[in-house]
Each structure stands twice: as structure tokens, then as C-alpha cells.
Amino acid sequence: xxxxxxxxxxxxxxxxxxxxxxxxxxxxxxxxxxxxxxxxxxxxxxxxxxxxxxxxxxxxxxxxxxxxxxxxxxxxxxxxxxxxxxxxxxxxxxxxxxxxxxxxxxxxxxxxxxxxxxxxxxxxxxxxxxxxxxxxxxxxxxxxxxxxxxxxxxxxxxxxxxxxxxxxxxxxxxxxxxxxxxxxxxxxxxxxxxxxxxxxxxxxxxxxxxxxxxxxxxxxxxxxxxxxxxxxxxxxxxxxxxxxxxxxxxxxxxxxxxxxxxxxxxxxxxxxxxxxxxxxxxxxxxxxxxxxxxxxxxxxxxxxxxxxxxxxxxxxxxxxxxxxxxxxxxxxxxxxxxxxxxxxxxxxxxxxxxxxxxxxxxxxxxxxxxxxxxxxxxxxxxxxxxxxxxxxxxxxxxxxxxxxxxxxxxxxxxxxxxxxxxxxxxxxxxxxxxxxxxxxxxxxxxxxxxxxxxxxxxxxxxxxxxxxxxxxxxxxxxxxxxxxxxxxxxxxxxxxxxxxxxxxxxxxxxxxxxxxxxxxxxxxxxxxxxxxxxxxxxxxxxxxxxxxxxxxxxxxxxxxxxxxxxxxxxxxxxxxxxxxxxxxxx
Numbered sequence: 001x002x003x004x005x006x007x008x009x010x011x012x013x014x015x016x017x018x019x020x021x022x023x024x025x026x027x028x029x030x031x032x033x034x035x036x037x038x039x040x041x042x043x044x045x046x047x048x049x050x051x052x053x054x055x056x057x058x059x060x061x062x063x064x065x066x067x068x069x070x071x072x073x074x075x076x077x078x079x080x081x082x083x084x085x086x087x088x089x090x091x092x093x094x095x096x097x098x099x100x101x102x103x104x105x106x107x108x109x110x111x112x113x114x115x116x117x118x119x120x121x122x123x124x125x126x127x128x129x130x131x132x133x134x135x136x137x138x139x140x141x142x143x144x145x146x147x148x149x150x151x152x153x154x155x156x157x158x159x160x161x162x163x164x165x166x167x168x169x170x171x172x173x174x175x176x177x178x179x180x181x182x183x184x185x186x187x188x189x190x191x192x193x194x195x196x197x198x199x200x201x202x203x204x205x206x207x208x209x210x211x212x213x214x215x216x217x218x219x220x221x222x223x224x225x226x227x228x229x230x231x232x233x234x235x236x237x238x239x240x241x242x243x244x245x246x247x248x249x250x251x252x253x254x255x256x257x258x259x260x261x262x263x264x265x266x267x268x269x270x271x272x273x274x275x276x277x278x279x280x281x282x283x284x285x286x287x288x289x290x291x292x293x294x295x296x297x298x299x300x301x302x303x304x305x306x307x308x309x310x311x312x313x314x315x316x317x318x319x320x321x322x323x324x325x326x327x328x329x330x331x332x333x334x335x336x337x338x339x340x341x342x343x344x345x346x347x348x349x350x351x352x353x354x355x356x357x358x359x360x361x362x363x364x365x366x367x368x369x370x371x372x373x374x375x376x377x378x379x380x381x382x383x384x385x386x387x388x389x390x391x392x393x394x395x396x397x398x399x400x401x402x403x404x405x406x407x408x409x410x411x412x413x414x415x416x417x418x419x420x421x422x423x424x425x426x427x428x429x430x431x432x433x434x435x436x437x438x439x440x441x442x443x444x445x446x447x448x449x450x451x452x453x454x455x456x457x458x459x460x461x462x463x464x465x466x467x468x469x470x471x472x473x474x475x476x477x478x479x480x481x482x483x484x485x486x487x488x489x490x491x492x493x494x495x496x497x498x499x500x501x502x503x504x505x506x507x508x509x510x511x512x513x514x515x516x517x518x519x520x521x522x523x524x525x526x527x528x529x530x531x532x533x534x535x536x537x538x539x540x541x542x543x544x545x546x547x548x549x550x551x552x553x554x555x556x557x558x559x560x561x562x563x564x565x566x567x568x569x570x571x572x573x574x575x576x577x578x579x580x581x582x583x584x585x586x
Contacts, residue, residue: 001044001471003508003520006030008043010523020217022450023148025462029523038145038153042446045524048470048504049449050156054135056187056467057158057443060180064173066131066160071113073137077103079112082422092141106139111418111440114161119424122163127426128436129169133160135445149450150406151219160441163419165428170439174207174413177441181211181409182582188448189465190455191578193408196222196231207413211443212405213451222405223387227398235306238383239391239400241298243352244276251355251369259364262332264299267366271357275300279350279358279370281334283319286312292319292327292342296335296358296376298349301385308384311345328361335359336376337367346372346379406451409443456548462525463548466571471506473498473564474526478514478533490557491532494542497561503568522547528567530560 008030018024026032031046042050058068077095080086085093086105094106107113114132122128139154149155160177164170178195185193190213198210210233212222221234232238261270268275278299285292293312295303308316324331327342335358336344350356350372358370372379393400415437418424425433449468456463466472475498477491488509495507506526508517521529531543541554544563555563 001506003506004510006044006506008033008045010520012519018148020147020150020450020454021457022150022453025453025457025523026148026450029461029525032149036153038142038151040149040152040154045470046449049464049468050445052468052470053188053445053448054158057184057445058135060184060187061131061133061158061160064131064176064180066133066162069117069132069134071107071110071117071134071136073107073139075105075107075113077105079116079422080105083112083115083418084421085112091143094139094141107136108138108140109157109442110134110136110138110159111161111414112422114159114440115418115422115424115438118161118163119419119422122436123426125165125426125428125434129162129164129173131160131162131173133158133441147219147450149446152446155447156445158443158445162439162441163436164438165426165434165436167437170413170437174411174439177411177439178209179582181411181441181443183579184443185211185408186579186582187575188452188468189575190408190452191581192455194222194224194231194405196224196233196405197236198233198410209411210407211409211411213408213455214403214405215451215454216404217454218404218406220405220407222403224401224403225393225396225398226401227393228396230393230395230400234386234402235304237387237400238394239387240394240397241301241349241351241385241391244274245354246352248354250371250374253370253375254368255360255362255365256368257364258333258366261364261366267357268299271366271368273357277355277357279335279353279356279372281329281336281359283324283329283331283334284308284312284316285319285323286314287317288314290323292323292329292339294327294329294334294336294339294342294344295347295384296344296350296372296379297347297385298353299357301347301349301388303347303384304386307382308345311382311384330359330361330363333359333361333363333365335361335367335370336379337361337370344376344379345382345384346376347385348381348383349385351381406447406454408448408451409441411441412439414438414440460519460522462523464525464527465575466527466568467575469504469525469527471504471524471526472528472568473503473505474508474521474524474529475505475560476508476514476517476521476529476531478517478531479511487532487534487537490537490542494530494532494557494560498564501561501565503561503564527571528564530555530564532557 010030011028014024015027032040162173193213195209198208223237224231280299282295282303328340338361356370358367360367428434453462475491475495477487498505529545545552
């Protein structure tokens with residue numbers, strides 16, 4: 001490829017809407033162009049990198065014995081009605097009617113299509129287990145697309161689906177996919193991606209892991225422990241909260257006047273106590289039964305509504321005025337004390353805490369010396385708050401760490417969540433009809449490309465690993481007015497030799513400044529760069545530079561191809577060795 005033929009401009013200026021470095025560099029480098037909010041066109045440099053990532057993923061999927069298929073983006077609504085997700089997913093799922101007035105959807109994921117395909121083909125126990133996978137466009141109507149390719153509406157995903165007769169088989173395949181994922185991330189240059197326990201969300205199932213690239217710019221909160229390698233998404237993470245006042249003697253309950261003092265901050269200031277000495281009450285209402293639900297947490301913590309949803313087996317909704325009145329709860333002065341016909345849940349953060357401040361369920365009054373064991377003996381202790389700094393690991397007791405991360409992949413054990421409602425069956429050895437179980441495994445290809453940039457960049461541009469760089473090698477000629485030997489001719493000869501050796505090379509022989517040429521090559525993130533100048537050609541040599549390290553040197557003009565071949569092989573070997581160390585989920 002010659003850079004003067006490359007469609008797409010490269011810019012010095014940062015786009016106004018780019019908050020993440022990957023977004024900035026993908027636009028500046030001519031990899032992507034916005035079409036609409038969360039929708040992008042991909043230019044040649046971006047597409048080359050995406051295809052190289054796809055090929056790495058494909059090789060690992062094929063090594064597992066998975067079979068590549070292709071399933072449609074546009075699907076009849078009946079498939080999604082079978083699974084129950086047509087009604088369950090509202091705004092994110094794009095729904096429309098075709099010219100025959102038939103309800104259709106744009107698939108945001110392909111579980112339904114995978115089951116519809118597999119149930120027509122895998123009708124005997126002899127067909128199991130098996131896996132299918134694809135690289136396919138998805139559409140998810142995100143409310144707030146952001147971060148360039150990190151969160152978009154239209155995206156390409158590798159999604160795989162495995163089908164099994166029993167849990168033992170699913171567990172074995174799940175572990176194989178987990179190790180394959182670690183290999184994939186190592187081979188694309190981000191071995192620091194970690195697997196964490198996660199919530200299954202709309203996908204369903206009981207076991208799931210997310211693959212996270214830890215980075216300060218990530219939108220997910222990750223809890224980790226160095227003591228025992230515990231890793232979990234904040235949505236489900238657990239930890240032990242160290243009580244602040246566990247050894248104190250219980251003091252008599254005392255009601256104090258707190259006129260117009262309702263917030264945690266105001267109560268703490270009015271009574272001259274720390275926030276952790278308060279018992280905060282958050283009041284909800286069950287949509288299923290109408291019952292009032294009072295959740296009490298330590299004043300310096302927040303209710304984790306994802307955890308609460310799992311406890312209640314429904315999405316919590318805040319209580320209305322009728323629920324407060326029916327249960328005798330006074331807003332701003334609420335607690336579980338004296339509440340009527342209400343379910344009282346007390347977070348583990350309050351276990352063993354003594355002499356707290358809590359609402360008295362009376363306007364303008366709070367209790368001092370409130371003790372859960374004595375004053376709310378029938379309350380249910382549950383883990384319903386989010387993990388915070390200062391908590392300790394529930395498994396080993398070491399301090400936990402709070403990190404930020406970008407999700408680059410996920411795996412789920414779906415069980416029969418889709419196969420049962422969609423009536424997928426097979427005939428076993430005894431002629432009986434059985435329902436298979438399944439797993440699913442996703443990697444967002446565009447998001448992974450952007451995540452590699454987040455992990456590997458400098459102010460000049462991406463620092464691509466050799467495995468996914470749009471061009472592995474560049475040849476740049478630096479023209480001098482008084483040339484005795486043509487740098488352009490030498491550069492073009494080197495370019496053709498590298499091409500003949502099968503090396504993915506880009507040539508910059510434009511009649512422009514050296515600064516512009518170097519800036520463009522760095523924006524393209526070329527790992528190994530050769531510069532042909534009059535000064536070095538006088539000695540029969542060419543300057544080389546490694547993009548990632550800044551290492552430089554000279555090589556004989558006729559040895560460029562040999563050096564490039566050996567260097568690329570060495571760098572690829574390092575990536576393979578890193579992948580071979582993959583250990584799967586913790």
C-alpha cells in the first residue's frame with residue numbers, strides 16, 4: 001500500500017467529542033468516521049486491524065472444534081416471543097414491521113437464532129456436544145453511545161454458542177472457551193485482560209464471567225483481591241465490612257429532636273457524628289405484591305440495586321406515598337423500627353455495629369443508640385450494598401481493590417433459559433425426548449480494537465502489536481534537494497522486496513515534509529519503521545525504528561527484508577508465548 005493512495009485523512013487536531021484516547025486516535029488516524037450517534041464507517045486501516053483480530057479469534061474458535069456459521073441480523077419477532085425477550089426488552093431492541101406487516105427485529109444478540117438453527121439439525125444424542133460461532137453485525141439502540149467504538153449502536157461481534165446434554169459437558173467446554181479467550185487477548189497484545197465473575201443480566205443463566213481490560217478510563221467498576229485472585233464486577237462483588245464500633249457496650253435507646261434534618265449529611269452534622277454511625281433507610285415497593293420493603297445500610301454506603309433485584313426476584317421500584325403511609329414510614333426520618341406490614345432488610349455493613357443513629361419514623365425525630373440486634377430483632381441480614389475501599393475479601397481477608405475496566409468479552413452458562421421455552425429437544429439413547437443446555441461466548445471486535453489502543457498508545461498515536469497492526473512495516477523516504485542517490489528509488493525497491501516476502505508494508509514516498517510523514521506513520525501505529533535518507537544511503541544503510549520502544553539503529557539496504565522477517569517472527573513468538581501461559585477463569 002502506498003500512503004498517497006490511502007483513502008482517509010489524518011489530523012493533528014483532537015475531535016471535539018472524543019473523551020477517550022481510542023476515539024481520538026481512531027478518528028485522527030483515519031480508521032473510522034462517524035455517520036450518526038453510535039454508528040461509524042470503517043476505513044481501510046481500521047478494517048485491516050479488525051480483520052486481523054477476527055482471524056486470531058477464528059483460529060482459536062476453530063482450535064476448539066467450533067463450526068463457523070452465519071445467522072441473520074433481521075429476524076422475525078416470533079423467535080424472540082418464543083424466548084420471552086420480545087416483551088422483556090423494550091427500547092434497546094429495534095422492532096419494526098416489514099412490507100407484509102410482519103413484526104421483525106434487528107438482532108442485538110443471536111441466542112434465539114442459534115437455537116432456531118440448532119434445533120433443526122441436532123435431533124439425536126449423537127449430535128452432542130457441539131459449538132457454532134459467527135462474526136456478525138448487531139444493532140442495540142443504546143441510549144448514550146460514547147467512547148467511539150467502546151459503546152456503539154451498530155457493532156460486529158464474534159458470538160459462539162455451545163450445546164450440551166449435561167452440566168459436566170457444559171462445564172468442560174466453558175473452561176475451554178475461557179482459556180481460549182485468554183489466548184485471544186494475549187495474541188492481540190493485551191494479556192493484562194482479566195476474567196471476573198459477573199452478572200448475567202438480560203442474557204440469563206447462573207454462571208457468567210466478563211473479560212475486563214483494567215484501565216482508569218473504563219466504565220465498569222471491578223473489585224479485585226491480590227491475596228486470592230478474587231475478581232468480580234461491582235454488580236455482584238461481595239466483601240466483608242469491618243465494623244467501626246463492634247466492641248462498644250449497647251446504650252439505652254434515646255429519641256432526639258432533629259427538626260427539619262433529613263439527609264445523611266445534615267443528620268451527621270446536626271448530631272456531630274460520622275456518616276458510618278448512621279443507619280440509612282431506603283424504601284421500595286414490590287411491583288408483584290405491593291409490599292413495602294425497607295432496606296437499611298450504613299450511612300456511608302449505597303444500596304446495590306442489582307443485588308437487591310436478586311434478593312427480591314424482581315426489579316425494585318421506589319415506594320410511593322401510599323406505601324409510606326400504609327406502613328407508617330415517615331420520609332426523611334425512616335427506619336425499620338415500628339414499620340407496619342413491611343419487609344425489613346438490613347445490610348451486612350450494619351452487622352455488629354453498635355449505638356447507631358436511625359430514623360424514628362416520626363417527623364423531626366431520630367434515635368440515638370440504635371442497635372439492630374436489640375431494636376430490630378426480626379430483620380433479615382443480607383448483602384445488599386456495593387463494595388467500597390476499606391472492605392476486606394470475603395474469601396481470604398486481604399484488602400480489596402477497586403479498579404475501572406472496559407469489558408472486551410463475556411461468557412455465560414445459559415443452561416436451558418432458551419432451549420426450554422423454544423422447545424429445542426433431542427432423542428436420547430433410550431428414545432426419550434430431552435432438552436439440551438447451552439453456553440454463549442461473545443467478543444466485541446470493534447470494542448477490542450479500541451481497547452488495545454487504550455492500553456497501548458502515546459501522544460503520537462496507537463502502538464499496535466505486530467499481530468493486528470494495519471501495516472506491520474513502513475518504508476519512508478526523506479527527500480533531499482541535492483540528492484546524488486534517489487531516496488525514492490531506494491525506498492520503492494525496499495517496498496517491493498518486503499511485499500515479495502509477504503510482509504504487510506506501507507510506503508510513504510510523498511513530496512512532503514519529513515515531520516508530516518513521521519506523524520502519519522505514527523498515527524497508523526506501524527510497529528517497525530524504516531527511513532531512507534540521503535545521509536544513510538551514502539553508507540548503503542537505512543535507519544530502522546521500533547514504534548513501541550523507540551529503539552533505533554542502521555541496517556544494510558539489502559538486509560531490510562531479512563531484518564524485518566526476523567523481527568516480526570520474534571515479536572509474534574513473544575505473543576504466542578504469552579498466550580501459552582493462559583490459565584482460563586479463576
